[in-house]
Amino acid sequence: MPVRTGFALILFAASFALAGPSAAQNAPLRCSDVENCELRVDHVSSQASDPFRHGLGPIGEDHPRWDIWGGPIAKYRSVRDCLPPEAGAADPPRVLAFDWSAPDSLHAMNVCLFRIVASLKDYDEVRNWFAAYGFRVSKVGHVWADTDDPYFKDRPLWIMSASMPAGKFYALRPNWLHATFGVSTAYSASISVQWDGSGRLVVTDFVMNVV
Numbered sequence: 001m002p003v004r005t006g007f008a009l010i011l012f013a014a015s016f017a018l019a020g021p022s023a024a025q026n027a028p029l030r031c032s033d034v035e036n037c038e039l040r041v042d043h044v045s046s047q048a049s050d051p052f053r054h055g056l057g058p059i060g061e062d063h064p065r066w067d068i069w070g071g072p073i074a075k076y077r078s079v080r081d082c083l084p085p086e087a088g089a090a091d092p093p094r095v096l097a098f099d100w101s102a103p104d105s106l107h108a109m110n111v112c113l114f115r116i117v118a119s120l121k122d123y124d125e126v127r128n129w130f131a132a133y134g135f136r137v138s139k140v141g142h143v144w145a146d147t148d149d150p151y152f153k154d155r156p157l158w159i160m161s162a163s164m165p166a167g168k169f170y171a172l173r174p175n176w177l178h179a180t181f182g183v184s185t186a187y188s189a190s191i192s193v194q195w196d197g198s199g200r201l202v203v204t205d206f207v208m209n210v211v
Contacts, residue, residue, distance in 0.1 A: 026139040027124060031132040034096045039125050039132075041092035045118035046078040052114050053202050072108040079119045082112035095119060096132055100172040106206065113204040117193055126193060127160060133172060135162035135191070143194065158195040163188055166208065185210050 031037035043049065051058030052073050059069050075081065079095065080088035087097030095116050103109040120126050123140045130137045140160045169189040186208040194203035 026127075029128055029131045029137060031128040033134075034132045037096060037128060037132040039095060039129055040121035041095060041119050042121040043119060044079055044093060045115045047073060048077075050115075050118040050201070052111055054110070069107060069111070072103075072105065072111040076103075076108065076111045076115060079112075079115035082115050093119070095129065100133075100169075101174060109206050110204060113191065113206060114201070117204050118201050123158075123160065123195075127162075130162040130191065133164075134168060135164045137162045157197045158199075160193045162191045162193075165189075169208075187211055 031039075051060065052069065053059065054065070054069065057063075059066065059073065061070065063069070078088075080093050082088070082102075083093055083095065083097050084099060087094035098112070098116060103112050116129065117126050120129060127137045127140070138161045140158050143157055143159045166186040166188055188209045190207050190209055192203060192205045193201070196202050
């Protein structure tokens with residue numbers, strides 16, 4: 001089971017060649033909007049380069065939950081597939097053009113977040129990507145407060161979270177109930193991102209927190 005942080009579930013994702021966040025990678029955020037933010041894309045993340053994870057190992061056709069994840073993984077095999085055509089075809093892909101309303105399910109959203117996070121250069125770029133959309137972003141810190149070693153091998157070690165009030169998130173991803181009646185059963189959107197001790201991305205999880 002993925003580690004839980006508050007109400008946020010945790011998605012498992014791709015690979016960073018990082019051992020852990022330095023002070024520079026927890027620097028003050030420089031991005032506050034999409035138009036005035038520049039990010040370093042490390043590579044074009046894909047199922048081949050960074051197999052999608054939602055647990056301790058990559059999800060392939062032999063995985064017991066392939067029936068749930070297989071469709072979104074096939075649809076979004078590359079970070080390019082998660083972006084509008086022009087942005088996806090750019091070199092490097094323009095990851096700040098992500099359309100939050102495009103993924104048609106929670107699983108699809110999680111796969112695309114995985115692709116985008118895995119493509120970015122380092123922890124600091126990930127934090128600034130979320131900040132550019134208006135998320136409140138935490139610093140990257142230890143999952144385990146008392147030790148550098150996780151309780152179980154390959155479990156997440158480093159964690160970063162992003163959150164936004166539901167009403168604000170619906171400007172990014174419109175909700176019929178909220179748009180029609182001005183009400184919502186959710187009070188916030190939360191995303192948790194986690195890496196293992198080697199710096200490999202193993203969790204990206206999106207959730208709408210409900211009352």
